[in-house]
Amino acid sequence: xDQAKIKRELAALAAEGMPEPEPVEETVEVEAVPEExxxxxxxxxxxxxAEPRLNGLIETPYDERGAHVDxxxxxxxxVRAAEILDSEGMTLEAVTGVDWLKEKQMExxxxxxxxxxxxxxxxxxxxxxxxxxxxxTISNVFGGANWHERETWDLLxxxxxxxxxxxxxxxxxxxxxxxxxxxYKP
Amino acid sequence: xxxxxxSQLHETFELNLGPQHPATHGVLRVKLTMDGEYIVKAxxxxxxxxxxxxxxxxxxxxxxxxxxxxxxxxLSAMSFNHGYVALVERAMGIEVPERAEYLRxxxxxxxxxxxxxxxxxxxxxxxxxxxxxLYAFDDREQILDLLETVTGSRLTYSYFRFGGLYNDIxxxxxxGTRAFLKRLRSRIPMYHDLVTYNIILMKRLIDVGPISAxxxxxxxxTGPVLRGSGVDFDIRKNEPYSVYPEFDFDVPVYHECxxxxxxxxxxxxxxxxxxxxxxxxxxxxDGPVKAKKVPKLIKPPVGDYYHAVEAARGTFSIRVVxxxxxxxxxxxxxxxxxSNLSLFEEASEGMLLADALALMGSLDLVIPEIDR
Numbered sequence: 200x201d202q203a204k205i206k207r208e209l210a211a212l213a214a215e216g217m218p219e220p221e222p223v224e225e226t227v228e229v230e231a232v233p234e235e236x237x238x239x240x241x242x243x244x245x246x247x248x249a250e251p252r253l254n255g256l257i258e259t260p261y262d263e264r265g266a267h268v269d270x271x272x273x274x275x276x277x278v279r280a281a282e283i284l285d286s287e288g289m290t291l292e293a294v295t296g297v298d299w300l301k302e303k304q305m306e307x308x309x310x311x312x313x314x315x316x317x318x319x320x321x322x323x324x325x326x327x328x329x330x331x332x333x334x335x336t337i338s339n340v341f342g343g344a345n346w347h348e349r350e351t352w353d354l355l356x357x358x359x360x361x362x363x364x365x366x367x368x369x370x371x372x373x374x375x376x377x378x379x380x381x382x383y384k385p
Numbered sequence: 386x387x388x389x390x391x392s393q394l395h396e397t398f399e400l401n402l403g404p405q406h407p408a409t410h411g412v413l414r415v416k417l418t419m420d421g422e423y424i425v426k427a428x429x430x431x432x433x434x435x436x437x438x439x440x441x442x443x444x445x446x447x448x449x450x451x452x453x454x455x456x457x458x459x460l461s462a463m464s465f466n467h468g469y470v471a472l473v474e475r476a477m478g479i480e481v482p483e484r485a486e487y488l489r490x491x492x493x494x495x496x497x498x499x500x501x502x503x504x505x506x507x508x509x510x511x512x513x514x515x516x517x518x519l520y521a522f523d524d525r526e527q528i529l530d531l532l533e534t535v536t537g538s539r540l541t542y543s544y545f546r547f548g549g550l551y552n553d554i555x556x557x558x559x560x561g562t563r564a565f566l567k568r569l570r571s572r573i574p575m576y577h578d579l580v581t582y583n584i585i586l587m588k589r590l591i592d593v594g595p596i597s598a599x600x601x602x603x604x605x606x607t608g609p610v611l612r613g614s615g616v617d618f619d620i621r622k623n624e625p626y627s628v629y630p631e632f633d634f635d636v637p638v639y640h641e642c643x644x645x646x647x648x649x650x651x652x653x654x655x656x657x658x659x660x661x662x663x664x665x666x667x668x669x670x671d672g673p674v675k676a677k678k679v680p681k682l683i684k685p686p687v688g689d690y691y692h693a694v695e696a697a698r699g700t701f702s703i704r705v706v707x708x709x710x711x712x713x714x715x716x717x718x719x720x721x722x723x724s725n726l727s728l729f730e731e732a733s734e735g736m737l738l739a740d741a742l743a744l745m746g747s748l749d750l751v752i753p754e755i756d757r
Contacts, residue, residue: 262475263478263690264688264689264690264691265472265692265693266689266691269689290602290605291605292605292693292700292702292719292724293605293702293704293717293719295704295717295719297706297714298715308704308717310691310702310704310719314601314607314611314616314618314623315616316617316618316623318623320691322689341604342600342727342728342731343603343604343605343724343727343728345727346723346724346727354439367432368432369431369432369756369757370432371432378437379439379440379443379715
């Protein structure tokens with residue numbers, strides 16, 4: 200595992216996705232504001248992250264955040280990111296999602312770590328339109344993503360295209376709702 | 386006749402294991418496609434005791450959620466609590482007094498021993514040996530009594546607080562723990578003599594249920610499953626938290642990748658946990674057990690936080706998204722057995738059903754933690 204190489208390749212990947220005229224997701228951004236400085240900007244309400252974030256790689260302070268590198272990509276790039284991390288021997292620890300109701304976006308978050316000795320945690324995140332949250336599956340790269348993605352679809356309704364078995368995992372088969380969505384009413 | 390026998394060879398049938406089955410240790414259903422005694426496909430079906438802890442996390446204050454974490458895994462509730470308080474302390478920047486961290490380590494390691502003891506008894510029970518379970522419960526009961534005296538509960542503890550502990554220990558706990566360690570030290574060799582070196586157990590476990598290190602990596606398996614596949618990875622060493630760096634202990638690693646390797650990892654881990662507890666009791670510093678400056682209102686700054694701990698079954702980690710209110714915006718609970726079980730489908734392919742049950746037992750499943 201080569202930390203510098205991973206950072207370099209992920210940063211290049213994020214930069215690659217930038218100039219493309221994206222249909223919906225990332226065009227609204229005005230400027231890159233790292234999460235940590237987000238508070239400096241005046242914000243309307245404390246409900247969401249203050250500013251939308253640009254694609255790119257941020258090195259986060261491990262002691263405060265629990266991760267070393269935080270990369271935002273376009274949804275169609277997460278498979279390439281998984282392949283980069285897989286070739287360096289990283290492990291997928293979890294896949295999860297966040298519903299940003301106010302921004303009308305759905306975020307998928309992938310947590311990678313390294314089990315070979317060195318401590319290195321990488322977070323990959325991507326945002327898609329909330330009405331059509333499509334992300335390509337990475338279960339072809341990491342078999343363990345199969346269940347994690349199924350669970351995320353089950354609870355949040357994030358659609359992982361190409362997934363071999365996108366069925367209910369934790370909820371009953373006949374459930375027709377996604378309980379972790381912020382507009383879910385029991 | 387031979388023609389008939391051959392045509393029947395590849396005839397498969399469906400078999401349901403569970404949701405109520407002694408070998409699944411809870412309500413786990415496994416949909417098996419069998420070719421005679423051999424497994425063609427084994428698909429675990431989850432969710433029978435799904436409680437949606439993640440949604441509950443969004444609807445409770447940070448302090449209220451404390452009780453939920455321990456209820457995810459009733460066998461290593463201390464580790465789960467430790468992960469949660471450590472996360473909030475990281476997000477809020479709370480300093481924890483040293484004595485509190487030492488006591489956390491002592492109780493977590495006691496909890497780990499009792500989890501492994503119960504696993505040991507239940508695992509051998511799966512394989513057909515009944516008596517070891519009674520021995521394991523005998524020892525385990527003593528740990529539960531000890532923990533009950535300080536925490537007030539036997540399984541689902543809420544002993545930790547943000548910035549410290551609920552209360553201090555007394556002399557009786559220290560003496561009781563030392564007496565228990567002395568007793569367990571004399572009993573583990575007996576367990577090895579009676580059970581581990583038993584020829585029947587060895588034949589059931591050695592070279593059965595291989596899980597390669599590569600498969601562990603692809604599926605994100607951690608804990609004793611990973612260490613039984615020859616990977617030296619333990620969050621306590623690789624991503625040190627609390628006061629673990631101050632103790633001298635080894636991470637048991639076995640390279641055989643079979644059920645016996647995972648069995649031995651857990652047996653050795655009990656040994657190592659005892660070493661940690663002894664050192665912690667010897668070095669236990671004086672002082673307060675609760676930090677002085679803990680804000681009454683817990684409202685972590687906006688952003689993502691992540692914290693992982695080594696629970697009895699592997700890496701337990703929490704990712705929270707905070708929006709600086711008194712409730713988390715999103716809470717993801719990553720439980721170790723969820724990932725460990727996900728490799729079962731691939732690992733059990735082509736195995737005998739009886740061997741697959743040994744493999745399933747060696748994964749140490751705790752269903753409430755998978756279903757959350």
